[in-house]
Amino acid sequence: MSSGGHYVGLIDRYRARLPVTDETRIVSLSEGNTPLIELQNLSNDVARECQIYVKFEGLNPTGSFKDRGMTMAVTQALSEGAEAIICASTGNTSASAAAYAARAGMRSFVLIPDGKIALGKLAQAMIQGAVVMQIQGNFDDGMRIVKEMAHAAPVTIVNSINPYRLQGQKTAAFEIVDALGRAPDYHCIPVGNAGNISAYWTGFSEYAGVKPATAACAYCDTDCVFDFAPECDSRPVMLGYQAAGSAPFIAGSMVDDPETVATAIRIGRPQSWDLAWAASRESGGWFDSFTDAEILATQKFLASSEGLFCEPASAISVAGALADIASGKIPAGSIVTCTLTGHGLKDPDTAISQSAGGVIKVAAESDAVKRAILENL
Numbered sequence: 077m078s079s080g081g082h083y084v085g086l087i088d089r090y091r092a093r094l095p096v097t098d099e100t101r102i103v104s105l106s107e108g109n110t111p112l113i114e115l116q117n118l119s120n121d122v123a124r125e126c127q128i129y130v131k132f133e134g135l136n137p138t139g140s141f142k143d144r145g146m147t148m149a150v151t152q153a154l155s156e157g158a159e160a161i162i163c164a165s166t167g168n169t170s171a172s173a174a175a176y177a178a179r180a181g182m183r184s185f186v187l188i189p190d191g192k193i194a195l196g197k198l199a200q201a202m203i204q205g206a207v208v209m210q211i212q213g214n215f216d217d218g219m220r221i222v223k224e225m226a227h228a229a230p231v232t233i234v235n236s237i238n239p240y241r242l243q244g245q246k247t248a249a250f251e252i253v254d255a256l257g258r259a260p261d262y263h264c265i266p267v268g269n270a271g272n273i274s275a276y277w278t279g280f281s282e283y284a285g286v287k288p289a290t291a292a293c294a295y296c297d298t299d300c301v302f303d304f305a306p307e308c309d310s311r312p313v314m315l316g317y318q319a320a321g322s323a324p325f326i327a328g329s330m331v332d333d334p335e336t337v338a339t340a341i342r343i344g345r346p347q348s349w350d351l352a353w354a355a356s357r358e359s360g361g362w363f364d365s366f367t368d369a370e371i372l373a374t375q376k377f378l379a380s381s382e383g384l385f386c387e388p389a390s391a392i393s394v395a396g397a398l399a400d401i402a403s404g405k406i407p408a409g410s411i412v413t414c415t416l417t418g419h420g421l422k423d424p425d426t427a428i429s430q431s432a433g434g435v436i437k438v439a440a441e442s443d444a445v446k447r448a449i450l451e452n453l
């Protein structure tokens with residue numbers, strides 16, 4: 077499929093840096109090319125300190141960043157002749173896998189945790205024709221079983237342990253540098269299974285012409301990044317944020333019973349543990365955690381002050397940026413980018429439950445509506 081100037085997805089846009097050839101049949105929904113939006117309505121103190129931009133990944137075709145990895149993983153699976161894909165998921169991976177499988181004419185199997193999945197994500201997987209298996213366990217249980225299926229059934233795993241996922245996801249870092257004309261000083265990102273922070277580090281490193289010490293490269297272990305002139309001369313410090321009840325990177329070890337309102341990142345045994353630590357160490361970054369109350373307050377702030385409705389897990393990147401600017405860990409004058417990984421519409425229940433009083437019952441009469449307007453101006 078050739079673009080002829082019309083945007084047809086991230087593989088087409090960055091094909092020289094991705095593991096495809098001219099013959100590859102690309103499975104795409106025109107994902108990527110998401111906006112980088114500067115926050116405008118922060119309190120004066122914070123606003124004076126830094127420029128903060130959000131990469132709104134909720135505007136991908138299935139409403140999350142997972143589409144970047146899925147276009148690459150399903151394209152590869154199809155080129156290898158796979159007939160079916162499988163993943164464990166807290167929700168977004170399943171929604172994306174189901175969509176790209178439908179696009180490719182493949183079967184998809186998804187394992188989701190018992191309860192604790194946002195309604196929108198479940199709806200997506202179901203209507204897009206996935207075989208949805210709700211297991212009596214959490215994401216980590218699902219991940220263990222999916223890995224066992226690699227040898228037990230004819231299915232290709234499309235969780236981020238599939239290196240093609242990270243190759244697709246690294247393009248978000250390219251887009252940020254392309255949009256800013258330089259690398260940010262700090263990049264803030266939610267961490268669950270830890271694939272995305274690893275992919276961003278790969279992307280930022282590749283664009284700076286530096287091979288990361290621990291590379292997440294699907295198709296070679298050579299110095300291929302040096303085939304390109306660098307696009308920028310620095311890499312950001314990588315800051316990974318977790319929910320307090322699901323924070324293995326803060327604990328320094330795996331967590332058995334992860335809990336958080338941010339169900340997307342309710343993960344205790346991240347698969348990309350080593351890659352994420354490498355990204356953090358190499359970049360001089362850190363991990364931190366935030367409570368559910370802090371996560372929800374930031375989600376509400378972004379929606380009500382900036383018009384940016386992201387899901388709870390995504391808001392943690394901005395919670396982290398604001399806290400680290402306030403404490404001085406991120407110095408004044410920095411350019412800070414935050415990934416908003418998923419759209420708020422994914423999880424309407426959580427949004428509604430924290431907006432109590434947001435709906436006023438009014439009689440179907442002009443006077444009553446006028447009174448309500450004047451009382452609420």
Ligand code: AN7
Nearest residue numbers: 165166168169268269270271272417418
């Ligand atoms: C909105 O869908 O793991 O650290 O199974 O949906 O790369 O895992 C989702 C993860 C952040 C964490 N924000 O990214 C899944 C799944 C949102 C997410 C993350 C997820 P990783």
